[in-house]
Amino acid sequence: MKYLKITFTFFLLVCQTSCQKNIVGTWYKCSKDGSYYEYKITDQYTIMLSSKSDIVWIHKVKQIDNGIIISDFDSSVNRLMTNNDTLIILSKTKDKIILKSSYTRDKLELNKVDFDFDKIDSTNLDSWKNKTISEFKKRAELINCSDLRTQKEKNIPTLNLDDTDDEEIPIFEEK
Numbered sequence: 001m002k003y004l005k006i007t008f009t010f011f012l013l014v015c016q017t018s019c020q021k022n023i024v025g026t027w028y029k030c031s032k033d034g035s036y037y038e039y040k041i042t043d044q045y046t047i048m049l050s051s052k053s054d055i056v057w058i059h060k061v062k063q064i065d066n067g068i069i070i071s072d073f074d075s076s077v078n079r080l081m082t083n084n085d086t087l088i089i090l091s092k093t094k095d096k097i098i099l100k101s102s103y104t105r106d107k108l109e110l111n112k113v114d115f116d117f118d119k120i121d122s123t124n125l126d127s128w129k130n131k132t133i134s135e136f137k138k139r140a141e142l143i144n145c146s147d148l149r150t151q152k153e154k155n156i157p158t159l160n161l162d163d164t165d166d167e168e169i170p171i172f173e174e175k
Helices: 002-021 122-143 161-166
Strands: 025-030 036-041 045-050 057-064 067-071 085-092 096-101 107-112
Touching: 036 122, 045 122
Parallel strands: none
Antiparallel strands: 025 036, 025 107, 036 045, 045 057, 057 067, 067 085, 085 096, 096 107
């Protein structure tokens, strides 16, 4: 019986360790609007790049049993919409992982990639960022994500604020 307990405990420990490590790696996704994203998830931090901007998002990561907690570094320039967002693992395979945000309830489906980002060079951070963004843009062009939105979804209503100069706004006095 003691041997069975030791074997079971060892099996649980190995399973938990290997399950956590599956989320660590470099991932990508194509959004419905055709934008391309890359994520590098390590035990200490995550890097995110988007074809929509030239920003390198770097945030802290804390591994938990069923996912990760992402939060801002004290020195983070680009802040998260909500600090300490928990991403729960819904499903994972060797090549794909599906996470769910505890804050937005959105699902994030990521696909494994075979390359890796250069290690963060904190002494030459601007140079590292420029090189990372340049390499990212090349990969994004090669992937060429398709815009899967319907024509109705592509038509976003706009409001022209420049036309308000001619509009007279009535002022009512309170008695």
